[in-house]
Amino acid sequence: MELSDDAPIVTTPGVAPAGGTLAERLFHQLFEAILQGELAPGSKISEPLLAQKYSVSRGPLREALHRLQERHLITRSANHGSRVAEATPASLSELFKVREMLESLAAREAALNCTAEDLMTLQSMVDLHEARILGTAPERQTGLSSVDRDFHFLIAQRSNNPFLIRLLCHELYPLLRLYRSKYRNTDYRKRALLEHRRILGALEDKDPDMAEMMMRRHIAGARERRLETMGDDGSAQPKRRAKRADVQR
Amino acid sequence: MELSDDAPIVTTPGVAPAGGTLAERLFHQLFEAILQGELAPGSKISEPLLAQKYSVSRGPLREALHRLQERHLITRSANHGSRVAEATPASLSELFKVREMLESLAAREAALNCTAEDLMTLQSMVDLHEARILGTAPERQTGLSSVDRDFHFLIAQRSNNPFLIRLLCHELYPLLRLYRSKYRNTDYRKRALLEHRRILGALEDKDPDMAEMMMRRHIAGARERRLETMGDDGSAQPKRRAKRADVQR
DNA sequence: ATCGTAAAATCTGTTGACAGAATCGCGCTG
DNA sequence: CAGCGCGATTCTGTCAACAGATTTTACGAT
Structure with missing residues (x-):
């Protein structure tokens, strides 16, 4: 079963993920969740919480997160965890x-x-x-x-x-x-x-x-x-975020 | 420690990887190994063998592989493993x-x-x-x-x-x-x-x-x-570009 | 009351082990 | 000799547990 990349992610918003492997499914679900705004931009991602939320262990979750990192939908810092990407x-x-x-x-x-x-x-x-x-x-x-x-x-x-x-x-x-x-x-x-x-x-x-x-x-x-x-031209950042959105729960 | 993306991967070929985390280091090493041709294009990747070769367990290795997948340097099929990308x-x-x-x-x-x-x-x-x-x-x-x-x-x-x-x-x-x-x-x-x-x-x-x-x-x-x-042209439309009107703004 | 410090709790990174699926090899049959 | 079926082996996907690091919390000094 090919599941490499060109899966129906962006094709039509209503498609079912249902990838064979668990990490694959998680990747698609988180992908959509981030773009839908369900995971607040800039918020920290807690691996244990997310794992519990999606009823999986941290293994597949981390694999999905590493893929999301390469898509630049999240950022990762060593020993500091992941944050949802922000839009400037x-x-x-x-x-x-x-x-x-x-x-x-x-x-x-x-x-x-x-x-x-x-x-x-x-x-x-x-x-x-x-x-x-x-x-x-x-x-x-x-x-x-x-x-x-x-x-x-x-x-x-x-x-x-x-x-x-x-x-x-x-x-x-x-x-x-x-x-x-x-x-x-x-x-x-x-x-x-x-x-x-x-x-x-x-x-x-x-x-x-x-x-x-x-x-x-x-x-x-x-x-x-x-x-x-948007008021400002894109050259300069508008205004540093007053407060950062907190961890999602 | 930021290790998100703009790490010195392509910048200069001689840089040391030495990322903080093990999966990060592995990602860079495999990245270079594939581009250097050390991992033959099209060849199958055995997780146990690679893990042993780099003296790590399969956990971080799989995380690195999932990142390489998003970079399209390898392809993954569910339950069939990974293959190094091929160049056509x-x-x-x-x-x-x-x-x-x-x-x-x-x-x-x-x-x-x-x-x-x-x-x-x-x-x-x-x-x-x-x-x-x-x-x-x-x-x-x-x-x-x-x-x-x-x-x-x-x-x-x-x-x-x-x-x-x-x-x-x-x-x-x-x-x-x-x-x-x-x-x-x-x-x-x-x-x-x-x-x-x-x-x-x-x-x-x-x-x-x-x-x-x-x-x-x-x-x-x-x-x-x-x-x-290369002998064969790679696309269907061979040379329909006698001269092209460049778009100007 | 504020700040600094140290202990506790939480989280990330990593490892090893288990279950199901796929591949390989062997023997059997036509 | 070729093709097929079946068992054994290997591999992938998944999970739970451990170690180091970080963040939080509590406490005491100024």
Whole structure:
């Protein structure tokens, strides 16, 4: 049974983990718990408590923690334990700069690889996006940005570049989710819709250069708007956390 | 004691691991062993044997293995054990495409961040590069491409973007080393030297757009030449890049 | 009352042992 | 001689216990 990496972690939020091994399952559960905000960012992780909470011994738990460390969802200090990663404005800006390059590459490749069916799927996503903005379709809880996510996610997949897919879907997108609750971007959905249409048009034209440029501008614009709404530009850290969130229980 | 991530793994090959914890040390040792080729790519990893070889129990070893899994230096299957990652031509091409985007971003940022001292350091690297090509300086064993590595490494550092630095120095560069022995690129050092000079010139001019474009061409060219010497091209789309309209901002 | 110090409690790092699964080897059968 | 089944062995996954380090707590001195 392959369980190496490309398991359905980010693919669709509703998938069941259910990995064969216990450490694997724990990894996915903690992964989601951190991104969902159930484990407070910056809070200390107590191995005995977590082990008890998930009804496992510390062995598999520590293996899962070591994997989360490599995904930079937690930090570990020798003999001091683990802490859940924190989200700073500076790192959000850095993430977006990298995202700009990687997604524009994905768009370039996708322009060559997208099938007619893929284009139809993307079209329906954009249509749904519009329907939601106009209030025609009901907005489910998670539905606010989910259609946006799916759009970018499918393009990443169609890059047909496993390494790129991994960086985007398994590393960058999850980290972005850390900021979702903390720094909400104000309403630029109409803007995003327009830009999505342009990107889709470039994909339909099978124009890699155009698709790349469109995506690059799309992400760059999103980054700038996001940073504006956050008040401070990402260069300097905003304000040292007054008090640190305490251990979760 | 912080030992989270930015430990000297790729920085300079000769650093001592000596992490505080045993699992940490093991991780670094195995990391180097795999990249050095001491653990044959594709070979199966026996936990009892490795544990005995490094004189530790299986606990810390498994923790280190789980970290290596996230770095994609090994693959794990439930109840089937671990295998050392393998290097295929296709994945090399994929790596280079991502590298092209990430390093061009790094060059862009470095153009804004490089100090006069940095520029002097880079200049000396280029000079050393030339001396080696002309045979003026002795070529040490590892010295063949080390100067090239240092050049790119310093530029990555000067991006001042921790996330980008991590992707390049901790993930992409190590994976590239997997191919170093398997697919040697024939002699393009003179070409590389010229392109390095151009990149350095753009950095000296504090010209982000130019630095980005130069680096992008540099990596793209290296990828094409590399794939040519490998006989088979690693991807489906061979040479549809007669000339490419670089995206500018 | 505050600060410093020492003992107690807790936590992390590590080890060894056990249970289930997979692989290997051997003998049997066609 | 090839293919298959079955037992033995090895390996992976998991757990509980120990040792060193750290944090907390209690106590006494200033």
